[in-house]
Amino acid sequence: MQPIKSCHSQRGAVVVLMAVAMGALILTAGMALDMGHVFLNKTRLQNTVDAAALAAAKTLDDTGNTGLATAEALQAFGDNASASGNGELGDAYGAGNGSIQVTIEYSETLPPFAAGAANGPYVRVRATGFVMPAWLVRAGGIFQKTVAAAAVAGPRTLNVGSTVCNVAPMMVCGNAGGPGYFGYTPNSAVVLKKSTPGGQSAVGPGNFQLIQLGGPGAAIVRENMAGSYGACLTGGSTIQTQTGNEAGPVAQGLNTRFGQYNGPMNGQQATYPPDVIVDAQTPALRAVQNGTGYDVYQGNLLITPSNIDVLYNYQDYMNDLRNPGTYDYQPINEGGIGAFERRVLAVPVGNCDGTVNGQGSVPLLGFACFFLLQPAEQQGNDSFVYGQFVSDCAVTGTPGPNPVAGTGPHIIQLYDDPASNDS
Template sequence: MMCPRIQLRFSPMPESQRGSVTVLMVIALAAITMLAALALDGGHMLLNKTRLQNAVDAAALSGAKTLSQVSGGTGIASTTRAAALNTLTLNANASGNTELAAAIGGNAGSFAVVELANSVYGPFSYPGPADATYVRVTVSSYRLTGFFWSFVQSLGTPGLGNKAVAAMATAGPSPTSPCDLAPLMVCGDPSQYNPGAGNFWGYRFGDLQDLKTASGTSSAIGPGNFQLLDFGSGGSTVREDLAGGGSECRTVGQNVTTSPGNKVGPTSQGLNTRFGQYAGGVKASDYPPDLVVSYSTPVIANNSGDLQYNGQTITSNNGTLTAGSQTVLGYNEWRASTAACVAGTGSGCQSNGVFERRMLKIVIGDCSGKNNGATSIPVLGFGCYFVVQPAGGTGTTSEIFGQFVSECSGDNVPGPNPSGDTGPLIIQLYKTYINGSGTPSNDS
């Protein structure tokens, strides 16, 4: 049987349809071009957003660090703002940031806004409150070159607006467990902890304390102890740690072990580097002095538990030390002098000095019970103590006197929350929140 043959016939395209393929190709090419243009400009925006955010983050950190250093001085807000804007400019002038440098144009003050607050949640303003501790840096509009931006707009997408990016950053203190502890301990009262009332295990801001007792003086720790801790191999470790070269970390709830013995030489040799005094093999290149090394003379003495200056009992009033009608140089005077040194307006500043070298991070322990010789004591917390004078070099004078201070610079890993406590703190970045709320900004 023969199968029928099927024959296909194609009719020529009508004349009216021959141009439709060309139109479709033009439309497709236009769409592809538009997508390519958006990809190029979008990538350019993302790159510059990242560069801008990095620069703003660094500016906020620099401002917050400077703010912590100049607190207690004059012109706090302007000095903080200048530090933040200077860091922003330095980052813009770094390799690869030519476009950002051109946008700033040598006038960072008109490009970015620096504001201060005493809470990470704001409200932020300039010059901000007198007790400000947080810094926010904002760049609301960083205009960028549009390679194909105007071309895309011309194709019917004017809603794109100008090609620009924005960035915000907030920085401030956060509590941390220190890793540069001095090998010293003071005894605290576990029942006397009320930070809201300014009471920290029985210590209050400005209190003058004997941080290391001398021969012939009693210690709250127990017989044979001079408030030294065992962080390693004897006197050499005491010398290094008191000079600032240690790396001892402790946390609340851990135990520390006391170290019997006076260790007079290592104590003075290590601590006194903070005043620019060197002996026992320690060097200024390894252990520079504080920015401010001045202290009152004659020095403070311990008279059977009574801390005296020129024979008069010393009292503290909100950080200011007096002995009768005499003023004793203490934390408040040092703070004002340090702020002036950081701002570049001070006198007597050590050219190779380092901020807060006269601040010690010390264990506050629970010394309840009987403690004889080497003993293990629980850690209640950590205290910041400002050292008021060098340590003496004999058994009867090798004491360390310090004032209890609410906050000081720390190290180690920062906590996850804004600072609501005192003690060793570290400056870190926070999510930027809309003023007065817990709502985070999308530009931080």
């Protein structure tokens, strides 16, 4: 006869199996919960370094100063780490005194990101050492998890096919097949808006190089010149021109960028801040008609790219931006009322081969960047707007399908960092 097995021994085996199964279940559930916890905080850390990289790249683009950019990155990282819902991240960072270490590097190229560049323009923010305790997987011998994150940010040129916003309500004429950039030479002084009544115009009679953004009318011109334009233009479309000189509204709006608030702009500093630097020209510039265009003079001196250094020019401006001690108005983010690069405009470039009598459509070739050399006069015959053609400027917008590096307006955006598994 076979021996009869004890029910007690069978129950003991079941207890062991249940204990093993329960342990495995707890470990699996613990890993799921802990990994969800890790993933959540990894996402919070990535969002924080993304914000820090964008802040640093924007400040570097505005000022050219990596010291200011680094300070802005650390400020942005700290502000986001201490934000509501980021308790563990904030504790781990501890205003720079916790386990998280933040490093900020600059590169002249991308790709590759070659750390060590003195002036960027690309910036990488990397955060390491974010340690989180395990909750339910300690039984499996896992007591903590450490994560890191990295982000790279920098400029991206908006070329043909891109949509550009924050453009100035003026138009310059260009040549699609001309030398340089639509025929413009770097550092050349350009009349962005003509003024002489009855004078010749490359666009057509009655046209003073103004364009419609959001509709016609003096009030809209004034606010658009000050910077309220929300309309966007896309390369390859057309520009709707506007008839009339509108000398008063042009000067009242444009000159807010120089800290001058006249007429309806009085008291509008909060809405339309001045540039941090408002240095202009002494003596003032004047325009002399040359065919359908204008030459720019200071006194009897014709201003050219080779002698533009006699003026307060874009290079002087950028040098001063690196030194906060030269600012006429302190930046808004430091308790002042000034804003960076209010004097740098993205201006539509049109194909003016056809004639447009006052109002009409002009083919849009692209966009060019200009530094405002001085405030505009509010008198009809003297209300020219003068700009220096520069290689790039910051705007908002959407890149085209084949973005490339080059001359023209750009946005600041995030990039993948192929050298890092953390971005």
